[in-house]
Amino acid sequence: MALIVQKFGGTSVASTDRIKNVARRVARWKAQGNDVIVVPSAMSGETNRLIGLAREISAEPDPRELDVIASTGEQVTIALLAMAMHEEGLKAKSYTGAQVRVLTDSTFTKARILQIDDEKIRKDLAEGNVVVVAGFQGADENGNITTLGRGGSDTSAVALAAALKADECQIYTDVDGVYTTDPRVVPEARKLDTITFEEMLEMASLGSKVLQIRSVEFAGKYKVKLRVLSSFDDEGEGTLITVEEEKKMEQPIISGIAFNRDEAKLTVLGVPDRPGIAYQILGPIAEANIDVDMIIQNVGHDGTTDFSFTVNRGDYTKALGVLETVKTKLDARGVVGDNKTCKVSAVGVGMRSHPGVASQMFSALASESINIQMISTSEIKISVVIEEKYLELAVRVLHKAFGLDKAD
Ligand code: ADP
Ligand code: ASP
Numbered sequence: 001m002a003l004i005v006q007k008f009g010g011t012s013v014a015s016t017d018r019i020k021n022v023a024r025r026v027a028r029w030k031a032q033g034n035d036v037i038v039v040p041s042a043m044s045g046e047t048n049r050l051i052g053l054a055r056e057i058s059a060e061p062d063p064r065e066l067d068v069i070a071s072t073g074e075q076v077t078i079a080l081l082a083m084a085m086h087e088e089g090l091k092a093k094s095y096t097g098a099q100v101r102v103l104t105d106s107t108f109t110k111a112r113i114l115q116i117d118d119e120k121i122r123k124d125l126a127e128g129n130v131v132v133v134a135g136f137q138g139a140d141e142n143g144n145i146t147t148l149g150r151g152g153s154d155t156s157a158v159a160l161a162a163a164l165k166a167d168e169c170q171i172y173t174d175v176d177g178v179y180t181t182d183p184r185v186v187p188e189a190r191k192l193d194t195i196t197f198e199e200m201l202e203m204a205s206l207g208s209k210v211l212q213i214r215s216v217e218f219a220g221k222y223k224v225k226l227r228v229l230s231s232f233d234d235e236g237e238g239t240l241i242t243v244e245e246e247k248k249m250e251q252p253i254i255s256g257i258a259f260n261r262d263e264a265k266l267t268v269l270g271v272p273d274r275p276g277i278a279y280q281i282l283g284p285i286a287e288a289n290i291d292v293d294m295i296i297q298n299v300g301h302d303g304t305t306d307f308s309f310t311v312n313r314g315d316y317t318k319a320l321g322v323l324e325t326v327k328t329k330l331d332a333r334g335v336v337g338d339n340k341t342c343k344v345s346a347v348g349v350g351m352r353s354h355p356g357v358a359s360q361m362f363s364a365l366a367s368e369s370i371n372i373q374m375i376s377t378s379e380i381k382i383s384v385v386i387e388e389k390y391l392e393l394a395v396r397v398l399h400k401a402f403g404l405d406k407a408d
């Protein structure tokens with residue numbers, strides 16, 4: 001008998017009919033003798049609707065209260081799912097994150113899971129229940145409700161699988177696995193049977209929202225067997241996230257293309273070229289709680305230099321405000337920004353043993369006259385910042401240039 005954690009995303013529980021489908025699927029796993037923990041998201045669009053309501057009241061809602069409202073979407077689906085399972089003749093019990101308790105830190109809207117109390121869940125499973133636990137949420141040590149960041153139900157599922165030492169964590173979504181790139185942008189994208197943790201981590205951090213990055217980190221750290229599957233198709237094996245050794249010897253050079261639409265670029269022009277400048281610019285940005293992604297300091301001339309970096313588009317206006325103060329302090333020539341940029345990345349562990357991937361990438365982009373504004377590389381990825389209007393074109397061109405549209 002195996003213990004399986006099954007997470008169902010928003011589209012998989014978008015209506016009562018789909019919820020009934022989920023209950024039927026769970027019933028089949030149960031009938032095969034498995035113990036099942038189910039972790040649903042809110043119905044699709046619901047979390048956005050709830051956050052929208054909060055913003056109608058306040059432009060910058062209090063994060064604690066935002067979590068109180070945002071967490072309610074999942075409270076609806078856990079109860080409906082438990083009821084649908086009762087209709088299937090199953091014993092089932094639902095819990096919110098706080099009831100379990102999923103203990104988190106107090107960073108409202110992006111809390112981290114610290115510990116999960118498995119006592120209630122183990123007891124319920126032993127009594128033959130399917131246990132339904134709300135994704136995306138927990139509670140801090142003072143009992144305040146917290147949420148785990150957008151897409152956080154993936155992380156709830158993996159954390160539960162880790163805490164209960166489940167045999168597998170299955171992430172059911174609206175695509176049948178992890179693809180070489182978002183199949184909604186490139187119809188020729190191919191489903192991968194396996195992808196390494198390392199690559200999945202890069203893909204997730206570079207914008208592929210099929211798995212929340214923290215869920216991949218958790219799975220890697222606690223050795224959770226993690227699989228992405230379709231909730232609409234009963235066949236398929238989905239994509240298994242593997243440790244590298246399990247992969248075939250001959251690695252493809254590039255495994256996938258990831259992209260992130262939400263980048264904005266800022267440049268401080270003509271800052272004095274002297275030690276400490278990066279700190280004087282980025283210190284106040286960090287103090288304003290703005291995460292910085294790529295950074296470029298141009299070669300200086302005449303004792304001054306230009307300093308550019310990217311931030312999440314949602315932080316663009318705030319970052320511009322901070323830089324206006326920095327500009328005066330440093331006596332810089334000016335501040336310019338562009339919030340219509342995006343980031344496209346090629347990811348692959350095979351890159352380690354194949355130099356020349358960067359030039360292949362640049363030549364493919366040049367063939368479509370796409371201008372590269374910034375570049376960053378690591379051992380297993382190359383990212384470029386380009387104008388947002390070229391995003392789809394760039395993803396398609398790179399997907400083809402690296403032969404990802406062709407079967408192995
Ligand atoms: P859920 O609501 O089930 O959590 P998400 O919308 O968060 O679903 O994630 C699934 C979506 O991720 C897909 O519909 C797809 O558009 C997108 N996606 C982005 N990159 C990839 C990729 N490489 N492979 C598969 N899906 C991807
Ligand atoms: N409902 C939450 C969101 O929309 C969590 C999730 O779907 O994973 O972000």
Ligand code: MG
Pocket residue numbers: 009151154209210211212
């Ligand atoms: Mg998701």
